[in-house]
Amino acid sequence: xxxxxxxxxxxxxxxxxxxxxxxxxxxxxxxxxxxxxxxxxxxxxxxxxxxxxxxxxxxxxxxxxxxxxxxxxxxxxxxxxxxxxxxxxxxxxxxxxxxxxxxxxxxxxxxxxxxxxxxxxxxxxxxxxxxxxxxxxxxxxxxxxxxxxxxxxxxxxxxxxxxxxxxxxxxxxxxxxxxxxxxxxxxxxxxxxxxxxxxxxxxxxxxxxxxxxxxxxxxxxxxxx
Amino acid sequence: xxxxxxxxxxxxxxxxxxxxxxxxxxxxxxxxxxxxxxxxxxxxxxxxxxxxxxxxxxxxxxxxxxxxxxxxxxxxxxxxxxxxxxxxxxxxxxxxxxxxxxxxxxxxxxxxxxxxxxxxxxxxxxxxxxxxxxxxxxxxxxxxxxxxxxxxxxxxxxxxxxxxxxxxxxxxxxxxxxxxxxxxxxxxxxxxxxxxxxxxxxxxxxxxxxxxxxxxxxxxxxxxxxxxxxxxxxxxxxxxxxxxxxxxxxxxxxxxxxxxxxxxxxxxxxxxxxxxxxxxxxxxxxxxxxxxxxxxxxxxxxxxxxxxxxxxxxxxxxxxxxxxxxxxxxxxxxxxxxxxxxxxxxxxxxxxxxxxxxxxxxxxxxxxxxxxxxxxxxxxxxxxxxxxxxxxxxxxxxxxxxxxxxxxxxxxxxxxxxxxxxxxxxxxxxxxxxxxxxxxxxxxx
Numbered sequence: 131x132x133x134x135x136x137x138x139x140x141x142x143x144x145x146x147x148x149x150x151x152x153x154x155x156x157x158x159x160x161x162x163x164x165x166x167x168x169x170x171x172x173x174x175x176x177x178x179x180x181x182x183x184x185x186x187x188x189x190x191x192x193x194x195x196x197x198x199x200x201x202x203x204x205x206x207x208x209x210x211x212x213x214x215x216x217x218x219x220x221x222x223x224x225x226x227x228x229x230x231x232x233x234x235x236x237x238x239x240x241x242x243x244x245x246x247x248x249x250x251x252x253x254x255x256x257x258x259x260x261x262x263x264x265x266x267x268x269x270x271x272x273x274x275x276x277x278x279x280x281x282x283x284x285x286x287x288x289x290x291x292x293x294x295x296x297x298x299x300x301x302x303x304x305x306x307x308x309x310x311x312x313x314x315x316x317x318x319x320x321x322x323x324x325x326x327x328x329x330x331x332x333x334x335x336x337x338x339x340x341x342x343x344x345x346x347x348x349x350x351x352x353x354x355x
Numbered sequence: 356x357x358x359x360x361x362x363x364x365x366x367x368x369x370x371x372x373x374x375x376x377x378x379x380x381x382x383x384x385x386x387x388x389x390x391x392x393x394x395x396x397x398x399x400x401x402x403x404x405x406x407x408x409x410x411x412x413x414x415x416x417x418x419x420x421x422x423x424x425x426x427x428x429x430x431x432x433x434x435x436x437x438x439x440x441x442x443x444x445x446x447x448x449x450x451x452x453x454x455x456x457x458x459x460x461x462x463x464x465x466x467x468x469x470x471x472x473x474x475x476x477x478x479x480x481x482x483x484x485x486x487x488x489x490x491x492x493x494x495x496x497x498x499x500x501x502x503x504x505x506x507x508x509x510x511x512x513x514x515x516x517x518x519x520x521x522x523x524x525x526x527x528x529x530x531x532x533x534x535x536x537x538x539x540x541x542x543x544x545x546x547x548x549x550x551x552x553x554x555x556x557x558x559x560x561x562x563x564x565x566x567x568x569x570x571x572x573x574x575x576x577x578x579x580x581x582x583x584x585x586x587x588x589x590x591x592x593x594x595x596x597x598x599x600x601x602x603x604x605x606x607x608x609x610x611x612x613x614x615x616x617x618x619x620x621x622x623x624x625x626x627x628x629x630x631x632x633x634x635x636x637x638x639x640x641x642x643x644x645x646x647x648x649x650x651x652x653x654x655x656x657x658x659x660x661x662x663x664x665x666x667x668x669x670x671x672x673x674x675x676x677x678x679x680x681x682x683x684x685x686x687x688x689x690x691x692x693x694x695x696x697x698x699x700x701x702x703x704x705x706x707x708x709x710x711x712x713x714x715x716x717x718x719x720x721x722x723x724x725x726x727x728x729x730x731x732x733x734x735x736x737x738x739x740x741x742x743x744x745x746x747x748x749x750x751x752x753x754x755x756x757x758x759x760x761x762x763x764x765x766x767x768x769x770x771x772x773x774x775x776x777x778x779x780x781x782x783x784x785x786x787x788x789x790x791x792x793x794x795x796x797x798x799x800x
Contacts, residue, residue, distance in 0.1 A: 183755075184756070185755075186752070205755070206752070206755035207758050210757055210758035215756070218756070222749045222753050226744070227767070228771065235767065241758060285757065289757070
């Protein structure tokens with residue numbers, strides 16, 4: 131049987147005092163791709179945030195196990211260092227930080243991997259459609275919706291995580307870019323486990339998911355392998 | 356009154372002793388004695404009264420350094436590099452510099468200038484030696500930018516000055532390496548009164564960097580320097596200052612530049628230490644098309660107060676000033692920022708842009724900005740901007756998901772906040788600033 135990289139068991143989550151997820155159970159086999167589906171406000175982004183370990187989400191009960199380690203009490207930076215990555219649905223603007231400087235910082239402080247160096251980062255950016263001019267801007271400033279998504283993805287390429295949670299990558303991206311991302315994801319799947327939050331059927335199809343989970347009212351209603 | 360008389364008598368003895376020891380010409384002694392009278396007469400500005408707690412009777416006004424200057428000269432190169440490295444100037448940096456000076460206590464104990472620049476006619480030495488060797492030059496310019504009675508401490512400096520740099524750049528010579536001087540205070544309750552005079556002849560160029568980086572304990576000590584820069588037609592001077600005195604030192608600087616036609620002065624500084632810093636570099640833009648650029652980065656923690664900004668007199672046509680300051684203010688830190696502009700009726704099309712950005716930490720960090728413009732010419736333009744820069748929760752969350760913890764995130768964000776105004780700093784100073792900030796952040800957030 132394939133090794134499970136992530137196990138979520140009986141997980142209940144609250145945010146701002148409100149219960150958001152109730153006793154969620156699922157596992158992610160290593161180097162597989164799982165779609166996380168469900169209507170708006172079903173709790174998909176909250177589940178992503180809870181796996182990442184964002185402070186806003188309080189674990190009420192249950193546990194999250196990553197590669198045999200109980201990470202339920204670990205902070206987001208600690209989880210990131212173990213190899214968990216979240217591609218944000220909405221990248222914040224950080225106007226004091228130059229994008230390329232930030233990317234170089236991530237690259238040179240990558241906990242597990244050899245750094246690529248600036249040239250390679252720029253080359254990867256270019257492949258994704260982020261030119262040097264864009265990367266020289268402050269982080270997120272003047273980026274189109276699609277460029278923000280590409281920026282998230284570029285960070286994924288730089289950090290090479292073991293688990294990548296991708297929150298609605300399709301928003302703001304054209305069909306061509308989506309095809310490109312699907313292709314890249316399928317290649318990366320050799321070494322990375324994906325949990326992809328998605329709304330769009332076409333994009334879902336092109337990802338050839340190994341399983342899909344459907345969240346509704348804060349709990350998993352459908353688990354299709 | 357009686358107390359004043361007592362202080363005058365006490366200081367007069369010191370002035371005469373210093374002057375005699377330096378075997379100065381009479382005119383210097385006269386300047387000193389006149390300045391001493393001004394010092395006694397001048398009142399401390401009201402805002403300084405509660406802040407300056409120096410016992411003027413007990414202060415040591417002149418101290419010979421422990422190091423004998425002659426010993427420095429005899430040091431072999433390698434040994435000298437090692438000594439400088441111990442003081443924060445690594446060998447790589449020394450090779451990058453065009454000249455180096457070191458002041459310990461009241462005397463400049465070392466000065467050197469690359470041969471190349473000596474041959475071009477550049478002079479770099481201590482002010483004391485310059486008085487002996489180039490009296491005419493010194494006499495012509497000494498006190499020509501900062502009047503003795505500019506303020507109480509400039510008067511005190513003029514009476515008791517000892518050490519400081521003299522830099523002369525002949526016409527058309529462009530010194531493309533920085534000349535750096537390090538100032539150190541190793542004693543308590545001591546007054547360091549260095550006096551610096553920089554003369555840039557027409558179309559010359561030079562960059563001078565003053566570092567006060569020895570974080571030694573020096574309780575109740577006073578650093579009251581006076582810097583005068585003469586920027587002749589078409590010349591460009593950059594005056595950089597990195598100040599990291601221990602947090603017990605009073606740093607009251609009086610700096611000024613007179614800028615002639617097409618000339619440019621740049622005032623760059625980084626202020627991290629001292630208990631109290633007062634610094635409003637003067638730019639007297641009397642030449643048409645002359646410019647002044649101010650770039651300042653600051654950090655103020657508990658018990659640190661800073662009054663800073665700029666004083667600019669626009670009297671030439673088309674004169675331009677660009678003033679920027681960025682400060683971090685932690686709980687218990689206080690920053691007052693004021694660009695004070697006088698735009699004279701002769702200053703057609705003068706323009707000014709001033710900007711101050713602050714990051715506050717905690718509820719007891721204070722900043723006040725109070726720009727003043729006296730506008731006497733309708734064709735002039737001035738603009739002031741300010742911002743309170745906030746580090747958003749969402750930003751910290753975002754960085755957290757990239758493996759960057761809160762302290763590290765703050766450090767990254769602060770260094771990038773400073774970045775537009777810190778480009779001029781040598782790498783070793785940047786590193787030192789980074790280490791200092793990391794330490795402050797670890798106890799503040």
